[in-house]
Amino acid sequence: MPELVYNSPVGPLIISIHNQKVVGIKWATVASPKKGADKFQLDSFANETIKQLDNYFSGKTDSLGIKVQMQGTxxxxxxxxxxxxxxxxxxxxxxxxxxxxxxxxxxxxxxxxxxxxxxxxxxxxxxxxxxxxxxxxxxxxxxxxxxxxxxxxxx
Known part of the structure; x- marks a missing residue:
């Protein structure tokens, strides 16, 4: 499953993406030197996810419209x-x-x-x-x- 590292003000986040939806976010223990992905080429969904997170963390938006796939009961x-x-x-x-x-x-x-x-x-x-x-x-x-x-x- 493709993952990208997003360096947020609250620490690096490892974001897992599947079928154009975020399926997981984990708190990383070590900062990544840059935003991006080591395992796959960023597609339009990954770029839009990064853009929305940038807007959220910079206070430019009041909501996150990122598609997610919930896995649970x-x-x-x-x-x-x-x-x-x-x-x-x-x-x-x-x-x-x-x-x-x-x-x-x-x-x-x-x-x-x-x-x-x-x-x-x-x-x-x-x-x-x-x-x-x-x-x-x-x-x-x-x-x-x-x-x-x-x-x-x-x-």
């Missing part, structure tokens, strides 16, 4: 679709998401779905917080807070 997909509807600069609690998808008592399962999100940033699990504080983040330390602050000032 139907419940997880429902959670992730709900996350993608949270406006830039806003947050929701796990309970809010559970209620929105019609499963008000499933807030812990919502947390599990967030933890299994294979496409962070694009599927914005960082916008989901605990009732009393920022919790439940599997990305780089400090990235959730950075993303929330970035979105708040650019919304």
């Amino acid at each position: 139907q419940f997880q997909k429902n959670v992730w679709k709900s996350l993608m509807r949270i406006p830039l600069g806003e947050t929701r609690t796990y309970s809010d998401i559970a209620s929105e998808i019609g499963r008000p008592k499933a807030y812990r399962a919502v947390g599990s779905a967030c933890a299994r999100n294979k496409i962070p940033v694009i599927i914005p699990c960082h916008r989901v917080v605990g009732r009393n504080n920022v919790t439940g983040w599997s990305g780089n330390p400090g990235a959730k807070e950075w993303l929330l602050e970035h979105e708040k000032k650019n919304s």
Whole structure:
């Protein structure tokens, strides 16, 4: 599966692409010297993905319209679709998401779905917080807070 490295302000992201859709984003542990791909020639979808991420991280857009392919249970997909509807600069609690998808008592399962999100940033699990504080983040330390602050000032 083709991968490209995108150097974001919250650390390098390894983006996996299949059939013109992003199927995964992993937090890299070592920075890449440049944006681009070592394994394949960048096509129009990869270039558009980079352009949209550039616009997002520079504060020039309020949404990411990057096509994704979600891989999970139907419940997880429902959670992730709900996350993608949270406006830039806003947050929701796990309970809010559970209620929105019609499963008000499933807030812990919502947390599990967030933890299994294979496409962070694009599927914005960082916008989901605990009732009393920022919790439940599997990305780089400090990235959730950075993303929330970035979105708040650019919304």
